Amino acid sequence: MKKSDTPPTNDMPSAHMENNSDSLACSKLGALRTEIDKADTRIWSLLERRFALLKEIAKIKRDLNMPILDEKREKDVLAKIGAMDYDPEVSTAIVTLYKLLFELSRKYQG
Numbered sequence: 001m002k003k004s005d006t007p008p009t010n011d012m013p014s015a016h017m018e019n020n021s022d023s024l025a026c027s028k029l030g031a032l033r034t035e036i037d038k039a040d041t042r043i044w045s046l047l048e049r050r051f052a053l054l055k056e057i058a059k060i061k062r063d064l065n066m067p068i069l070d071e072k073r074e075k076d077v078l079a080k081i082g083a084m085d086y087d088p089e090v091s092t093a094i095v096t097l098y099k100l101l102f103e104l105s106r107k108y109q110g
Contacts (some may be wrong), residue, residue, distance in 0.1 A: 058109035
């Protein structure tokens with residue numbers, strides 16, 4: 001019997017299914033990354049808007065001789081965000097992002 005005449009083994013369908021499964025997973029991964037890219041574009045636009053508003057706020061603060069840092073405002077925003085009903089790990093990550101955002105905002109205003 002030639003090698004090409006050997007009947008398929010049980011491994012072949014399984015390997016085919018595994019490759020198909022990998023293909024579906026890769027396709028899903030690509031689709032999810034596309035959605036992340038879209039979300040990143042929206043985040044970028046929102047951050048641009050936020051920093052444009054900060055520019056206006058900084059001017060008003062300078063005109064009124066107010067300090068850049070407003071600890072009460074930052075604490076209030078963090079409390080509001082922390083109170084939102086998110087997965088605890090997500091909430092922790094978002095609060096961390098906001099703390100960094102506040103730091104960058106202060107630098108931008110000052």
